[in-house]
Amino acid sequence: MLVIYLYRLKRTYTYTYTYTYTYTENMPVHTRKNLNNAKSLLEQSQAILVVTGAGMSVDSGVPTYRGSGGIWTRSIQVGDECYSYDEISSLKMWKTNPHLAWGFKASFYHTMNTLEPHEGYSILLNAVQNKGEYFICTSNVDGYFERAGFDTSRIYEVHGTIQKNQCTDKRCNIRNGVTDAVIPDIDPDTLLAKKLPVCSFCGNMTRPNVSMFGDYEFFEEPAKHQRKRLNVWLDKVNREQKQLVIIEIGCGVNRHSLRMSNGKMMSGEENAVA
Numbered sequence: 001m002l003v004i005y006l007y008r009l010k011r012t013y014t015y016t017y018t019y020t021y022t023y024t025e026n027m028p029v030h031t032r033k034n035l036n037n038a039k040s041l042l043e044q045s046q047a048i049l050v051v052t053g054a055g056m057s058v059d060s061g062v063p064t065y066r067g068s069g070g071i072w073t074r075s076i077q078v079g080d081e082c083y084s085y086d087e088i089s090s091l092k093m094w095k096t097n098p099h100l101a102w103g104f105k106a107s108f109y110h111t112m113n114t115l116e117p118h119e120g121y122s123i124l125l126n127a128v129q130n131k132g133e134y135f136i137c138t139s140n141v142d143g144y145f146e147r148a149g150f151d152t153s154r155i156y157e158v159h160g161t162i163q164k165n166q167c168t169d170k171r172c173n174i175r176n177g178v179t180d181a182v183i184p185d186i187d188p189d190t191l192l193a194k195k196l197p198v199c200s201f202c203g204n205m206t207r208p209n210v211s212m213f214g215d216y217e218f219f220e221e222p223a224k225h226q227r228k229r230l231n232v233w234l235d236k237v238n239r240e241q242k243q244l245v246i247i248e249i250g251c252g253v254n255r256h257s258l259r260m261s262n263g264k265m266m267s268g269e270e271n272a273v274a
């Protein structure tokens with residue numbers, strides 16, 4: 001099932017079209033009609049904002065969090081201990097057992113980095129490049145849009161990215177910013193990180209520049225900077241009275257932190273999880 005929400009902005013009004021498509025050989029007439037409507041909206045558009053959630057990377061083999069079989073719903077066995085996903089991914093775990101926190105994340109990140117952005121990314125890239133004006137807003141931390149060739153100055157990664165590390169010292173982050181990610185090797189039996197990566201500036205441990213559960217130490221500056229670019233872009237599109245179409249892909253059918261309202265981001269980022 002693919003759920004696409006299309007928003008068409010006209011002056012201050014937002015027309016919202018919500019289509020749920022189930023691809024079958026015998027597609028119902030109304031579904032075909034909706035698909036044609038969506039196609040025509042896309043053809044008429046002069047700017048495209050693509051909003052994606054975990055569902056976007058499922059076809060690459062990356063599991064979702066909340067979806068059926070999603071990693072959020074499973075418990076994680078490490079030796080004799082059993083952890084919930086939010087427990088093992090919490091800031092508290094990074095502080096009390098960084099070898100386990102890094103080990104769990106590293107096993108996941110190594111998988112993401114081994115997998116490839118699926119064909120849908122290149123199809124989408126062609127479509128938005130042909131349009132000229134586009135922006136990507138994603139809650140995914142896998143860095144697949146960049147890897148698929150999208151312009152990095154047109155990407156807003158709301159929850160950060162596994163491609164960058166930050167220092168565990170806040171002051172060091174402010175001084176030096178984020179660095180290219182170093183992801184530690186792990187012991188497959190214990191799931192513990194073999195060697196914790198350290199900051200080249202101050203020697204403290206580095207961690208992913210990704211928002212965790214209860215993560216008041218997430219260094220938000222890079223994401224804030226990207227969001228500022230998105231807002232500048234939206235203002236320009238509005239000023240030039242371009243027909244903007246917003247495509248939402250893989251954000252699920254439930255309330256989502258990225259859901260748009262009247263063309264503006266709803267402020268759900270404080271609930272960020274990754």
Ligand SMILES: [Zn+2]
Binds near residue numbers: 167
């Ligand atoms: Zn540092």
